[in-house]
Amino acid sequence: QVQLRESGPGLVKPSETLSLTCTVSGGSMTVDHWTWIRQPPGKGLEWCGYVYNTGTTNYNPSLKGRVSISVDTSKNQFSLKLSSVTSADTAVYYCARYQMVSGVFDVWGQGTLVGVSS
Amino acid sequence: DIQMTQSPSSLSASVGDRVTITCRASQSISRYLNWYQQKPGKAPKLLIYSTSSLQTGVPPRFSGSGSGTDFTLTISTLQPEDFATYYCQQSYDTLYTFGQGTKLEIK
Secondary structure, three states: OOEEEEEOOOEEOOOOOEEEEEEEEOOOOOOOEEEEEEEOOOOOOEEEEEEOOOOOEEEOHHHOOOEEEEEEOOOOEEEEEEOOOOHHHOEEEEEEEEEOOOOEEEEEOOOEEEEEOO | OOOEEEEOOEEEEOOOOOEEEEEEEOOOOOOOEEEEEEOOOOOOEEEEEOOOEEOOOOOOOEEEEEEOOEEEEEEOOOOHHHOOEEEEEEOOOOOOEEOOOEEEEEO
């Protein structure tokens, strides 16, 4: 079955760019939306955006143009970049599959905590 | 964007109790409503999709209902492993949004 695993730095300096990669195993990336969702410590879930295998993207306007998600189907990976980070971007970042048939986030990575601090 | 509001924010209950969590959407979302369970330090897990369909492997003590703007998640007989935080999520709009969560604690 499909499994997801996030990777990337656990600490980013303020005003810099947060970069994470999600590796997909056990399945194809040719369908469904590949998404990033984050969760600040002790708080709820916020959808950041998704990418389709064609490279089509959709982002949460709350991230004010700072977010970019890309896909590399040859490596079975998709990536998140969030620029100009502040302490408010400290969160556990999850990658997840949004299954378009059912309209659900049905497969999740284990999550990776990214802190923003100098 | 569609705002999702859950109530209560927290709930204390005992093993064997029947509990209901409510989720309200800021506009009609038909039946495009999903429920997730999250335990500390873990990723959310899909429980129910399209308002009332149980994800494979989810025990039948979980059920969902509703349509339009008002939805409920019911756990008929609480088990020790059910103490967790529950989130609703709408998939009506592609700006996907979650409720703020309901933390279910042991009384």
